[in-house]
Amino acid sequence: GAPEHISTATDYNIFVIYTKENYQLHVKFELFAKSLLKFANSGMLLHLHVLTDETSGHSVEQILESEIRRYRRSIIYSLYSMHLCAEQVMDIVNTMTPYFSSTPKSYYSDALFFLSLGLHRIADENMERAILLDCDIVFRADVRLLFNEFEKFAPDHLFGLAPELTPVYRHILYRYRANYPQTDFGSPFYLPPSQQQQQQQQMAANMVSEESSLVLHNGHKLHKLDRFHGPAKHGYPGLNSGVVLLHLQRIRKSSLYHHQLQDGQVRRLTSKYMFKGHLGDQDFFTLLGYEFPNLIYRLDCVWNRQLCTWWKDHGYSDVFDKYFTCKGRIKMYHGNCNARVPE
Ligand code: UPG
Numbered sequence: 001g002a003p004e005h006i007s008t009a010t011d012y013n014i015f016v017i018y019t020k021e022n023y024q025l026h027v028k029f030e031l032f033a034k035s036l037l038k039f040a041n042s043g044m045l046l047h048l049h050v051l052t053d054e055t056s057g058h059s060v061e062q063i064l065e066s067e068i069r070r071y072r073r074s075i076i077y078s079l080y081s082m083h084l085c086a087e088q089v090m091d092i093v094n095t096m097t098p099y100f101s102s103t104p105k106s107y108y109s110d111a112l113f114f115l116s117l118g119l120h121r122i123a124d125e126n127m128e129r130a131i132l133l134d135c136d137i138v139f140r141a142d143v144r145l146l147f148n149e150f151e152k153f154a155p156d157h158l159f160g161l162a163p164e165l166t167p168v169y170r171h172i173l174y175r176y177r178a179n180y181p182q183t184d185f186g187s188p189f190y191l192p193p194s195q196q197q198q199q200q201q202q203m204a205a206n207m208v209s210e211e212s213s214l215v216l217h218n219g220h221k222l223h224k225l226d227r228f229h230g231p232a233k234h235g236y237p238g239l240n241s242g243v244v245l246l247h248l249q250r251i252r253k254s255s256l257y258h259h260q261l262q263d264g265q266v267r268r269l270t271s272k273y274m275f276k277g278h279l280g281d282q283d284f285f286t287l288l289g290y291e292f293p294n295l296i297y298r299l300d301c302v303w304n305r306q307l308c309t310w311w312k313d314h315g316y317s318d319v320f321d322k323y324f325t326c327k328g329r330i331k332m333y334h335g336n337c338n339a340r341v342p343e
Helices: 003-008 023-037 055-072 082-088 088-098 110-114 115-121 144-152 168-172 176-178 195-218 219-227 248-253 255-260 263-270 281-291 318-322
Strands: 012-018 044-051 076-081 130-133 137-139 157-165 239-246 297-299 332-334
Touching: 003 076, 012 055, 023 055, 044 055, 044 082, 055 076, 055 130, 076 082, 082 088, 082 110, 082 115, 082 248, 088 219, 088 263, 088 281, 110 248, 115 130, 115 281, 137 168, 144 318, 157 176, 157 281, 239 281, 239 332, 255 263, 263 281, 263 297, 281 297
Parallel strands: 012 044, 012 130, 044 076, 157 297
Antiparallel strands: 130 239, 137 332, 157 239
16 A cells, blocks of 8 residues: 555554544543553554544644653544535435434434444555544553454454343333334343343243244244343343444445345334434444344453443432443543533
């Protein structure tokens, strides 16, 4: 490639969106940059790609330069015009917005909430892998360790996401769960032992009924088949898009993925699950993960320890803690819905 590609080529490509700056967002990005550099010990060069606008971009440069001086680290960073990036994914945004956005019309600002779905168009065509992060992420470990997770991807895995740690999809799947009371979709990741046992018994019982459901091809039976595909010992609470690992090379080549981005497929999925979302890309990833579990690598929650407790005070206090549990040493906190990150 061109000489500039050689000098900036690195395996550690991180994307983050920082637009429409305000004081709160400024503080978040400062913490993001500070903790990123603090824990990025010497080693292979990091390349930070920031999607921003003209006014917010000034802060990005100022914050990064000052933290780079403070921690005496060298990283590469590039600023992208969010406006141009939004144009590159407009078709995806227009398809997704009616299903996964609380605003009925598609505005330019909606693009940022669906950008992950088209990042393979924005990133350099030679870039094989990247990680997209919300700017309310705070690091407690070297981010380069997260890139090791790509090595655990199975050949079909396109994306890697951690579970959603609130009952938001229990709420959204309310009707579906009422129709299919045995489903684990929208249930917490860590199921109580009794429910695990029940799940295993059902799997054994289902082996008998599989044959007839294949003959019948009736929606309900096919659904049952889907549900018992693997030996699951956990629930499927949904996925969180604050941390997204993207195997760009595979995404670009996946006809299955590109087919799922079409309106007909999105309509099919949302109606199958009686789903009306409001969280953008993560709603789509959640449904994609339900329907095609082979496409998404499940990242451990220690890499995206969300802190939002909004649902605890909005009707789900009884079950909230089951969803909010994350065992293990936290590597990255996610201060979503303006939650405070512990010192
Ligand atoms: N962002 C901007 N400017 C804005 C708004 C958002 O740059 O005006 C960027 C920023 O990187 C931010 C990200 O977009 O971190 C996501 O937006 P944010 O407002 O942080 O979303 P939240 O409502 O806090 O989080 C919800 C979910 C979270 C999910 C996110 C995106 O709780 O888990 O990752 O939505 O779907």
